[in-house]
Amino acid sequence: MLGDSPEFRSDISWSTSKSITVFGHDLVDDLVGKVNLGxxxxxxxxxxxxTxxxxxxxxxxxxxxxxxxxxxxxxxxxxxxxxxxxxxxSAVAAGLLGLGTTxxxxxxxAARYVQEANLEGDLAAEAGAIVDRFVAAKTLIPGIGHPIHKPLDPRAERLFxxxxxxxLTGPEVALIREVARQAGIALGKVLPVNVTGAIGAIASGLGIDWRAARGIGVMARAVGLVGHVLEEIRRPTAPAIWREVDEAASRHHQ
Amino acid sequence: MLGDSPEFRSDISWSTSKSITVFGHDLVDDLVGKVNLGxxxxxxxxxxxxTxxxxxxxxxxxxxxxxxxxxxxxxxxxxxxxxxxxxxxSAVAAGLLGLGTTxxxxxxxAARYVQEANLEGDLAAEAGAIVDRFVAAKTLIPGIGHPIHKPLDPRAERLFxxxxxxxLTGPEVALIREVARQAGIALGKVLPVNVTGAIGAIASGLGIDWRAARGIGVMARAVGLVGHVLEEIRRPTAPAIWREVDEAASRHHQ
Amino acid sequence: MLGDSPEFRSDISWSTSKSITVFGHDLVDDLVGKVNLGxxxxxxxxxxxxTxxxxxxxxxxxxxxxxxxxxxxxxxxxxxxxxxxxxxxSAVAAGLLGLGTTxxxxxxxAARYVQEANLEGDLAAEAGAIVDRFVAAKTLIPGIGHPIHKPLDPRAERLFxxxxxxxLTGPEVALIREVARQAGIALGKVLPVNVTGAIGAIASGLGIDWRAARGIGVMARAVGLVGHVLEEIRRPTAPAIWREVDEAASRHHQ
Amino acid sequence: MLGDSPEFRSDISWSTSKSITVFGHDLVDDLVGKVNLGxxxxxxxxxxxxTxxxxxxxxxxxxxxxxxxxxxxxxxxxxxxxxxxxxxxSAVAAGLLGLGTTxxxxxxxAARYVQEANLEGDLAAEAGAIVDRFVAAKTLIPGIGHPIHKPLDPRAERLFxxxxxxxLTGPEVALIREVARQAGIALGKVLPVNVTGAIGAIASGLGIDWRAARGIGVMARAVGLVGHVLEEIRRPTAPAIWREVDEAASRHHQ
Structure with missing residues (x-):
């Protein structure tokens, strides 16, 4: 029997023969029928x-x-x-595996630099430091810029x-808008806050740890992927995709 | 370029530079901020x-x-x-991979036998045929029975x-309750409709194809698994689980 | 601490500070440099x-x-x-997830019906019973038939x-050849033992449990998938596949 | 039909109705029965x-x-x-998903720094630059050090x-040994080249791109994981692991 060491502890959910508790709420009495999946x-x-x-x-x-x-x-x-x-x-899991850095x-x-900034400080200076850091590293600034949607990304604006x-608007939004503005100046481009930047900033304001912010996308896409598998069950596309890709790949060798 | 053969068609979502459409609804205008994740x-x-x-x-x-x-x-x-x-x-995907038959x-x-039954017919006869089929095959009847929760499973009753x-109660509920009743008689046990049976029956009434009914669980658990990974990031349990299991497994060989 | 219950026991591998033992063999002294991956x-x-x-x-x-x-x-x-x-x-794992029943x-x-047959009995009768069973169920006989390779599948013949x-040829080969012959008569077609049938029969003769026979393919494809990911790193195909499939899927909605 | 654009090209394998070619070799004639899985x-x-x-x-x-x-x-x-x-x-894939950075x-x-070094230059200077870089970044030097096996890791030495x-010993081995030696001096510890360092260095000498070096472990573990699933089929450990971990996690809440 494993001991009662804190190293096995989980505070998410536990159950007895009479009840299931989730983060302190009774699942059947307080959650089912009272809150939604989100x-x-x-x-x-x-x-x-x-709230x-x-x-x-x-x-x-x-x-x-x-x-x-x-x-x-x-x-x-x-x-x-x-x-x-x-x-x-398995099909849903395979789809989720592609939800990585790209x-x-x-x-x-975006959530990370928002959460690591001093939001009670001078936001212009904080944004400047963020832009400088990414520009110096010659990497894209997460959550900023879009090939089509500029000067504003309509999805980001809708969320804001x-x-x-x-x-609920807090300093996170002001910060990321300032990051976009200063990045635009630094790089000589029109750079909107894009939808992933908006989500990163808003999630930060809601108290979501940046280390799990990717999970918002994982939850959401799991829902969407079920729909794709159902459509695939009813009207398959995979055999045709396979055939076309295989033929195109083989054509060089004939 | 792939042709416009129906074999590549998807009716779930498509986008232009101006909009994203999801099942005919404009994502930004009609869905975001208006409906929930469920x-x-x-x-x-x-x-x-x-509705x-x-x-x-x-x-x-x-x-x-x-x-x-x-x-x-x-x-x-x-x-x-x-x-x-x-x-x-990857962690969430690994967790989802265990959401199989068990x-x-x-x-x-449960959704399958409900959807394959004639719900406009004699439900007692339909239920009898279902029970007979599983009893003859000597397999458990999906969605029926619970080791602890009897005569009723409180989660199932809450959903009903x-x-x-x-x-929204339709003949699906009456059917599965009748399956449970007749199964109890046939097997000489007290057999409630359990929570998975309730979900299978209710999903059937909502028009959800049994071939994707497992997806309700997949969507839901993806949400829960993100929480487990976050707790694991903050307070790891895996090193201790590994250590204990490895030691127990090795003890036979020392 | 977990107890020394047999329910945690594994006999595959265990290690001390001095050695790693794998199925009773010292990993460093007896396996590394002496046996191959297969x-x-x-x-x-x-x-x-x-041997x-x-x-x-x-x-x-x-x-x-x-x-x-x-x-x-x-x-x-x-x-x-x-x-x-x-x-x-993750890419390799996603690829492996498609190695299912199809x-x-x-x-x-094939391995299953070979292993469930009485190989010391009358093989013609055993084969007949297998063919009858699949024909009655109106399902394909695993390991038999090929759209192109007939009357013989060259890969199967090479393995035999x-x-x-x-x-090492044993009754497993005779049985599956007889299954193919009788199936051909029953269905009025030329049906060779195909490469998966040959593998299933040969694996059975080697003592491999049919419940893990799929694992031969999983091991092998894991090797191949690493090569595909490497080629993808060097010369990506995914962006073009995405673009073409997405355009073809969207074309119906424009 | 997809065009013959190089963006769909794969040079790994292609097939006709008569043959399957793998990296230019005929699969049936030149590979099956002539080479091993490794x-x-x-x-x-x-x-x-x-060779x-x-x-x-x-x-x-x-x-x-x-x-x-x-x-x-x-x-x-x-x-x-x-x-x-x-x-x-799915079980094998879930196991592979944990083969990440840890x-x-x-x-x-290790393969990366070996391959990015100038192996025709002064290996002591190259090693010094590598050690300096990791020490400055305050991160572990990949492939160097072991909690138990010192001054030498027997598995690494066996591979060398x-x-x-x-x-086949080339400058890669000399380089990583020198990295270990200088790291030991810089950090005041006894630091062996460990087994992953040896594999990274040797793989580099064999011409394996560091970007796919992780794949050596993925191939190998796929083989091992099949064995674990088979043992699990025959003598399950998962129910007991679940029970023990769940009880230990719940104990804090009773």
């Missing part, structure tokens, strides 16, 4: 239930990430379903508006 | 947005599945994070009550 | 090292499965790498020849 | 077949990594099998001996 995500990420305003904003963050059509992640899920049709969970990493990156309407 | 799950599974009553019920189904503490799936996610700490998505398969199994309050 | 696969699957003849045959089985070009599994691995370029292991399941299926040269 | 790994990683000496060394690298008992990766695979017993490939990342790290016996 609220559970907020609870998992912050340890507390959201109504926070609930609306957090759900909006996730909703904006659920679906973006035939992404590499969705295609990988569909190809996996083709090979393992009795394991829906696609959702910028949420994490929702935050404002909920009365 | 509603997006409903949209992915049925192709349409839920308010359906939204409450479907969110309740997912909420009931988000979290159950230190499950095999959560432990696998934590162990994976230990080895790949920079890939939160844990969420009974949702699928919510469905009723939303005015 | 031999380790044989050891994992049977608990003992192969030289078995080593050649088992390695041949795996070699035949390592690589088949731009399969759905390889494409999924490449798309995953695109999203998570710092996690080679592609490697027939190895398992190697087995013969090693002096 | 040789296929070498072929995937370098594009060419190994006999290279074959022995490369197989030894992989053999040294196949198995290390009840690792976090093996436990995750076993827990996944418990939830999805019909998907052996366990196999140091192979990659095999390399020597094959006449």
């Amino acid at each position: 609220d559970m995500g907020f609870l998992e990420l912050t340890g507390r239930l959201p 109504p305003g926070e609930s609306g904003v957090f759900n909006a963050l996730t909703v904006s990430l659920v679906e973006h059509g035939m992404t590499p992640s969705a295609i990988a899920a569909r190809l996996t379903h083709y090979g393992a049709p009795d394991s829906l969970q 696609f959702v990493g910028s949420i994490e990156g 508006t929702l935050l404002d309407e909920a009365g | 509603d997006m799950g409903f949209l992915e599974l049925t192709g349409r947005l839920p 308010p009553g359906e939204s409450g019920v479907f969110n309740a189904l997912t909420v009931s599945l988000v979290e159950h503490g230190m499950t095999p799936s959560a432990i696998a996610a934590r162990l994976t994070h230990y080895g790949a700490p920079d890939s939160l998505q 844990f969420v398969g009974s949702i699928e199994g 009550t919510l469905l009723d309050e939303a005015g | 031999d380790m696969g044989f050891l994992e699957l049977t608990g003992r090292l192969p 030289p003849g078995e080593s050649g045959v088992f390695n041949a089985l795996t070699v035949s499965l390592v690589e088949h070009g731009m399969t759905p599994s390889a494409i999924a691995a490449r798309l995953t790498h695109y999203g998570a370029p710092d996690s080679l292991q 592609f490697v399941g027939s190895i398992e299926g 020849t190697l087995l013969d040269e090693a002096g | 040789d296929m790994g070498f072929l995937e990683l370098t594009g060419r077949l190994p 006999p000496g290279e074959s022995g060394v490369f197989n030894a690298l992989t053999v040294s990594l196949v198995e290390h008992g009840m690792t976090p990766s093996a436990i995750a695979a076993r827990l996944t099998h418990y939830g999805a017993p019909d998907s052996l490939q 366990f196999v990342g140091s192979i990659e790290g 001996t095999l390399l020597d016996e094959a006449g």
Whole structure:
């Protein structure tokens, strides 16, 4: 029997024969039928239930990430379903594995510099330090810039508006807007705060640890990937994708 | 360039430089800030947005599945994070891979026999045929029975009550209750409809294809697994679990 | 501390500060530099090292499965790498997830009916019972038939020849050849033993449990998928595959 | 139809109705029965077949990594099998997902600094620059140091001996030994080249790109994980691990 060492402790959920407790709430009495799935995500990420305003904003963050059509992640899920049709969970998992630095990493990156800044200090100076650091490292500034949506990214602006309407706008938004403004000057380009930057900043204001900010995208895409697998069950695309890619790859060798 | 053959078609989402459309809805204008994450799950599974009553019920189904503490799936996610700490998505994916026949398969199994039954026919006869089939095959009847919760499973009853309050109770519930009743007689035991049976029956009434019913659990657990990875980041359990299991496994060889 | 209950026992490998033991062999002294990777696969699957003849045959089985070009599994691995370029292991894992019933399941299926047959009995009668069972269920007979390679599949024949040269041909080969012959008569087609059937039968003769026979393919493809990820690192295909599939999927909605 | 753009090109394998070609070799005639599984790994990683000496060394690298008992990766695979017993490939994939920076990342790290060094230059100066860089960054030097095995790691020494016996020792070995020596002086400790350092250096000498060096571990562990799943099928450990961990985690809340 494992001892009662704190190294095995989990404070998320525990159950007895009579009840299941989740972060201190009774699952059946206090959560089921009373909160929505996004609220559970907020609870998992912050340890507390959201206020109504926070609930609306957090759900909006996730909703904006659920679906973006035939992404590499969705295609990988569909190809996996083709090979393992009795394991829906494997297809979804394969799709989630592509949610790394390329696609959702910028949420994490933006949340990180927002959370590491001194938000009670001079935001212009804080933003300047952030821009200088990324420019010196010659890397992209996470959450800033978009090939099409400029000077503003409509999804980011929509999220900022929702935050404002909920009365929740904090210094995180001002900071990331200032990062975008100064980056634009430093690099001589029009650089909007993009949707991942908005999510990173807003999540920071909601108290979500940047180390788990990528998880907002993971939760959301898991929802979307189930839909892709269902469509694939009903009307497969994987056989045709395989055939076309294999033929194109082989053409060089004939 | 791939042709416009229907074999590549997806009707889930498409985008232009100006908008992203998801199942016919404009993502920014009609979904973000207007629906919650569970509603997006409903949209992915049925192709349409839920009514308010359906939204409450479907969110309740997912909420009931988000979290159950230190499950095999959560432990696998934590162990994976230990080895790949920079890939939160890998830890969540590893956890989802365990959502197969043992844990969420009974949702699928229950949804299947409900959807394959003639719900406009004689439900007692339909239930009898289902029970006979499983009893003859000497396999458990999915969604029926519980080692502790009997004569009723409180989570199942809570979901049925919510469905009723939303005015959405249909013949699916009557059928699965009859399956439980007849199974109890056939097997000489007290057999409640359990929570996975309730979810399978209710999902069927909501129009969710049994072939994707497992996806309700996959969506929900993805949310919960993110919370487990975050707790693991802050207070690791994996090193201790590894140490204890390795020592116990090795003890036989010393 | 976990007790010394047999329920935690593993007999695969254990280590002290001085040595690592694998299935009773000293890793450094007896395995590294003395056996090859395929031999380790044989050891994992049977608990003992192969004889030289078995080593050649088992390695041949795996070699035949390592690589088949731009399969759905390889494409999924490449798309995953695109999203998570710092996690080679995630790309390989995504590729492996597609090795389910569609592609490697027939190895398992063939190994199963071979192992469940009475190989000391009348093989013609045993084969007849197998064919009858699948024909009655209206399902394909695993390991039998090929759209192109008939009357013989050259890969299967090559493996049977190697087995013969090693002096290891047993009743498993005769049985599956008889299954193919009788199936051909029953279905009025020319049906060869295909490469997955040959692998299933040969693996059975080598003492490999059918419940892990799929693992021969998993081991082999893991090797091949690493090569695909490396080529993808050097010359990406995923961005073009994404672009083409997304455009083809969206074309219906413009 | 996808065009013949080089962006879809793969040079790994292609097939016609008559043959399968792998890196220019006919699969059936030239590979099956003639090379072993480790040789296929070498072929995937370098594009060419190994010489006999290279074959022995490369197989030894992989053999040294196949198995290390009840690792976090093996436990995750076993827990996944418990939830999805019909998907052996999912259990193996879950196990591979833990092969990130913590366990196999140091192979990659060591291979990287070896390959980025000027091996035709002054190796002492090159080693000094490497040590200085890691010491300045206050991070561990990949491939150097071991809590137990010092002054020498027997597995590393075994691999170096095999390399020597094959006449393949190059400047990579001298470099990493010098890195260990200078790191020991700089940090005031006895620091051996450990087994991952040896593998990283030897792989570099064999021409394996550091960006795929982690793949040596992935190939090897896939082989080992199949064995763990098989043992789990026959004698489950996952239920007991779950029970113990769940009880220990819950004890704080009772």
